[in-house]
Amino acid sequence: xxxxxxxxxxxxxxxxxxxxxxxxxxxxxxxxxxxxxxxxxxxxxxxxxxxxxxxxxxxxxxxxxxxxxxxxxxxxxxxxxxxxxxxxxxxxxxxxxxxxxxxxxxxxxxxxxxxxxxxxxxxxxxxxxxxxxxxxxxxxxxxxxxxxxxxxxxxxxxxxxxxxxxxxxxxxxxxxxxxxxxxxxxxxxxxxxxxxxxxxxxxxxxxxxxxxxxxxxxxxxxxxxxxxxxxxxxxxxxxxxxxxxxxxxxxxxxxxxxxxxxxxxxxxxxxxxxxxxxxxxxxxxxxxxxxxxxxxxxxxxxxxxxxxxxxxxxxxxxxxxxxxxxxxxxxxxx
Amino acid sequence: xxxxxxxxxxxxxxxxxxxxxxxxxxxxxxxxxxxxxxxxxxxxxxxxxxxxxxxxxxxxxxxxxxxxxxxxxxxxxxxxxxxxxxxxxxxxxxxxxxxxxxxxxxxxxxxxxxxxxxxxxxxxxxxxxxxxxx
Numbered sequence: 001x002x003x004x005x006x007x008x009x010x011x012x013x014x015x016x017x018x019x020x021x022x023x024x025x026x027x028x029x030x031x032x033x034x035x036x037x038x039x040x041x042x043x044x045x046x047x048x049x050x051x052x053x054x055x056x057x058x059x060x061x062x063x064x065x066x067x068x069x070x071x072x073x074x075x076x077x078x079x080x081x082x083x084x085x086x087x088x089x090x091x092x093x094x095x096x097x098x099x100x101x102x103x104x105x106x107x108x109x110x111x112x113x114x115x116x117x118x119x120x121x122x123x124x125x126x127x128x129x130x131x132x133x134x135x136x137x138x139x140x141x142x143x144x145x146x147x148x149x150x151x152x153x154x155x156x157x158x159x160x161x162x163x164x165x166x167x168x169x170x171x172x173x174x175x176x177x178x179x180x181x182x183x184x185x186x187x188x189x190x191x192x193x194x195x196x197x198x199x200x201x202x203x204x205x206x207x208x209x210x211x212x213x214x215x216x217x218x219x220x221x222x223x224x225x226x227x228x229x230x231x232x233x234x235x236x237x238x239x240x241x242x243x244x245x246x247x248x249x250x251x252x253x254x255x256x257x258x259x260x261x262x263x264x265x266x267x268x269x270x271x272x273x274x275x276x277x278x279x280x281x282x283x284x285x286x287x288x289x290x291x292x293x294x295x296x297x298x299x300x301x302x303x304x305x306x307x308x309x310x311x312x313x314x315x316x317x318x319x320x321x322x323x324x325x326x327x328x329x330x331x332x333x334x
Numbered sequence: 335x336x337x338x339x340x341x342x343x344x345x346x347x348x349x350x351x352x353x354x355x356x357x358x359x360x361x362x363x364x365x366x367x368x369x370x371x372x373x374x375x376x377x378x379x380x381x382x383x384x385x386x387x388x389x390x391x392x393x394x395x396x397x398x399x400x401x402x403x404x405x406x407x408x409x410x411x412x413x414x415x416x417x418x419x420x421x422x423x424x425x426x427x428x429x430x431x432x433x434x435x436x437x438x439x440x441x442x443x444x445x446x447x448x449x450x451x452x453x454x455x456x457x458x459x460x461x462x463x464x465x466x467x468x
Binding site: 006107112155159161247285 | 352379
């Protein structure tokens with residue numbers, strides 16, 4: 001029987017839980033770190049309820065794909081055109097006692113708190129059994145296992161729209177006996193350094209952080225009124241804090257990874273980078289606090305925006321320092 | 335963040351659940367602890383929810399006065415907007431806007447009504463009606 005694990009983020013939580021179930025314990029921070037999925041992206045052309053997508057990690061599925069590829073774990077993915085076939089395949093896997101990962105919508109999961117039910121299609125959870133007419137679900141962002149009716153799960157699996165899951169179901173086919181940390185840690189860090197500093201677009205990585213800082217500094221332009229400005233600033237807070245990021249847009253989880261890796265490899269540079277990443281995370285939390293103050297009733301969102309913008313810009317500079325340090329370390333070890 | 339600084343603000347948006355955060359314990363080691371919420375995050379979530387509720391309420395009033403079909407209210411009540419409803423139904427946005435006209439919506443084919451019903455998770459009969467209040 002699968003042991004439920006509470007996690008900060010759904011995708012890293014699901015893969016950490018599945019790997020542990022198959023006898024290869026990998027912590028959630030280690031899963032995120034080794035997937036080289038830490039990122040920043042400000043995507044104005046992808047709208048969520050009219051607001052730009054602000055992502056602090058690589059796109060959905062990148063954590064699972066990046067991690068399993070690096071570790072040599074074989075994963076079998078299936079999608080279904082026909083919801084009935086998708087349900088049958090799930091029933092069959094569950095009958096064999098095989099825990100499976102599913103991609104679902106958040107909105108159609110009845111066990112989610114009402115205020116958290118938004119149309120987001122790249123949630124991940126594990127189904128590990130069936131009792132009466134309900135599936136037993138290990139949803140990593142919840143403290144305890146939950147249950148869901150078959151027809152509710154069907155709707156969540158076959159929700160349409162951006163990132164439509166198409167019933168996506170996956171399970172681990174084979175898992176290696178151990179992890180060669182000496183090889184995979186520098187490898188993952190070097191790849192992640194490329195994500196943060198070498199993207200060809202100025203809206204991704206550290207340049208993306210500075211891009212958003214500029215947007216905030218120029219908030220007097222491009223908005224019709226203060227209400228829409230406040231919605232925009234509040235949206236940034238949500239993207240950073242609400243959507244299972246473990247606080248400060250995954251920076252604390254990544255700092256935890258750097259610490260864990262530093263201890264495993266007995267390496268002072270990684271421990272130092274972990275300290276720095278924690279400090280960036282703390283600054284991002286202060287930045288979120290500043291935005292929240294700008295959004296308060298009767299507060300003017302324009303006058304304080306330059307301070308918040310500078311805070312964010314400083315976070316970007318801090319991260320540039322961290323990645324410089326990590327890249328030179330990883331290149332030596334590579 | 336240090337363990338002692340983990341906010342426990344009992345956010346109502348968590349619906350009584352706890353969230354996991356990675357923070358530093360007194361000894362400097364990272365560990366996972368639960369948080370019952372952070373006021374900063376709660377305010378941002380509630381602002382987004384209130385915006386959706388405002389759209390649904392305004393649409394309810396418009397539909398109640400007959401200016402727009404109840405379809406528009408159901409769209410907002412299900413936390414969608416035209417862009418998303420268009421993606422989910424596969425209908426062009428301008429076509430959906432056209433269907434918001436009450437006299438057009440009244441003549442909609444069963445096939446189109448089924449599409450809207452499936453996309454919104456609302457029965458066809460309920461699509462034609464408004465609830466007692468938004």
